[in-house]
Amino acid sequence: MLQSRGARTRRIALIGLSGALALSVTACAESQRDAGADNAGTFIFGAAGNPKMFDPIFNDEGETFRITRQMYDTLLMNKPGTAEVVGSLAEKWESSNEGKTWTFTLRKGVTFHDGTPFNAAAVCFNFDRWFNMKGQAAQSQMIYYGDVFEGFAANEGDAAGDPVYKNCEAKDDSTAVLNLNKAKGAFPAAFTLPSLSISSPEALKKYNADQVTQTGDSFSYSDYANLHPTGTGPFKFEGYDQGKGEITLVRNDAHWEKAKLDKLIFKVIKDENGRKQALKTGDIQGFDYPAPADYQLLRNEGQNVLIRPSFNVLYLGINQAGNPKLADVKVRQALAHGINREQFVKSKLAEGSEVATEFVPKAIAGYTEDVPKYPYDPEKAKQLLKEAGAEGLSLKFYYPTEVTRPYMPNPADTFTAISEDLKAIGINIEPIAKPWNGGYKDDVQKLGKHDLHLLGWTGDYNDAGNFVGTFFGREKPEFGFKNDQLFQALSAADGTQGEGPHAQAYQGVNKQIMEYLPAVPIAYPTPALVVGPKVQGMVPSPLTDERFNTVSLG
């Protein structure tokens, strides 16, 4: 009896002690949480994935660019909310020598985050670095540079032909002159590409930025890319906590457009539902690409859904090599007339989305209303099929799974809507669904196994060539057609100098493309981003080029 009483006393004491401990810890938690209330200037943005690394030149994906955009500046930038090219590190710019020379007048008094001065020598150092990059591993990862500048000083691997870059001269501290071997229509818009961000030469050297090595099936990057990214941007890199998936940036007080926020944190939340909940509970104050179906729900919660102007296109691809009937333009026209795009856009896409009449969105120079249009007309579609002797045509229609893209928020829905329309005009559809990273892109882009497929494109910079040149500039398994006249027209438009003539050349090309109809443009979807009710100053950009320095928490 005595023993059991003792045991009971001990038990009660233990419970009491743990209770007291829990209480004290709770009290402590409360007090510290109150103390942390001055974090009003910290903005937490939910990211869908981990960043790759922070050297912009080796990067090609949006989650990372969103972060590097805040830490770096480019020579030119897009005017917030538009695709219009305006100055950034360069205040003025002009081209001469038929587009082969670009002279930049640089902003004065700018310093890199490591305190070293930004000047023409630093600009040239960056361009020279990119051009002289050695090693297949490094070159293969400079996707945007390779695309715009068509090669390196010593081309390794697949890159061939004459590179566009010739040299860079620092005339004086604030004048950098870029000499090119040939004119290219992508300029000046391509100078806004986040890949072409200007890094501190000192930091690049100090942290061995060019050291890209192959390890097994992948690449590893330098300390510069992982730990010491150094630009001139409104925010400075503070750290990346991989265990918690948090990237922290702090304000760069020396920036000419000083940020309102003290701190900017990107928190990785891979599950979309998780991002939604985190926004609702205030754990984050914004995230990218909410599903269109959730817009209303989010608004009902008091969140701000910010619709971006469309800078992409969704199309129905046609592979002429897969089925000889598809080489007949009448059959392709029948497909275009057979799809009720108005209905699809209205019922399946987010607000603000529009029916596509050509392969460039409206914001792009070179867009024109003056193209052949193919309004919904199932009777005409049937008639065209009959004239082409293609009644009862059977087509393998590929569509991707395990993916959502800004131009295709729900591939299965898109497929269903379009295939139902096509069935209604008498086409037999054989649906083939494949995972995006598990064979879809291979089958469609490399092997051309399909007859029809769904794909799209988000523009990188304000140039029509970035759209139509990418799709139809040369023979590709994706479309299975060869049309030298069209290929030449695209090449000529790319080389046309001057804003007006350049746009005009692409207007002509867009008209030709819509006459030839190698594929059917479906829609210009509008992606969105969502921010909490207290967030002010976030300007949605068609190029997903949102700068967080204008953001504040009300």
Added chain:
Amino acid sequence: MLRFIVRRLLQAIPTLLILSILVFAWLRALPGGPAGALLGDKATPEKIAELNQILGLDQPIFVQYFKFLGRVLTGDFGNSLISTQPVLSEIGFALPATLELSIAALLLAVGLGIPLGYVAARFRGGFLDNTTIMATLVGVAVPVFFLGYLLQFIFAEQLGLFPVGGRQDTLIGATNVTGFAVLDGILTQEWDASWDAIVHLVLPAAALATIPLAVIVRITRASVLDVMNEDFIRTAQSKGLGAPTIRRRHVLRNALLPVATTIGLQTGLLLGGAVLTERVFNLNGIGSLLAEGIERRDYPRLQALILLGAVVYVLVNMLVDISYGIIDPRVRVR
């Protein structure tokens, strides 16, 4: 015991070797390759072909395998295609989250499961027993992710008692020492951070613990009932031993043997549950790495994770075998 451990470790080598071949062949048989994953959205067939050549993915598969094996033997599992970080360091960053979650879930499952099962058996047929049996049936049947969302909806969204996800409040500014958030808070005496980490663990651990808890309750109950019918219990009773002594010394001790096996198996299975739980609660652990690796065909990451999983499984089973020896000395003699 040492000989036993060494023997078991040696036995594991061919198992792991065969598994490495299977994993390697399986990943390479999947459509879509690492080059596509590396190049992302703007990948063109030409760039993919170029990259395949750079990475040696155009070589015969056995050449690729032996290169891979050679690297693995030197401890190099390559870099992730998604994050570009060394896979082993990625795992190092993710492991604490998974271990914290699994340990919490296991503590919950064992801590509640054995007493509940025992009590159910003792009061067999009674109200408590029937309720427990019914609850465990539901527990086994409900998928982890559904339960996760349900707990989140009720306790985080509606009642606001717990955070919706994550390991710690972002603004708490905790110091990172070991990567184990609860432990770090204790080590640095940042009690607030430690408490915050515990609060964040409650819902995911509860979701993950449900199935093992239900299984442990049922096995314990059945095992205790079995043992109570054994002859030696009757002998003990006839010897006049008190009921509490019989329960503690004979029933529980003997009944725990199959329970230990179950705990071992459930520990292995916890990782499977952790994949979903981590995703639902945004814990950035091994499960999240695995899920993302599969989605985006991250070969180096998947290879490392699957092999690591196998090693863990072998080790856990070995620990279970050792625990047999401790619980039941007869096993050691055999």
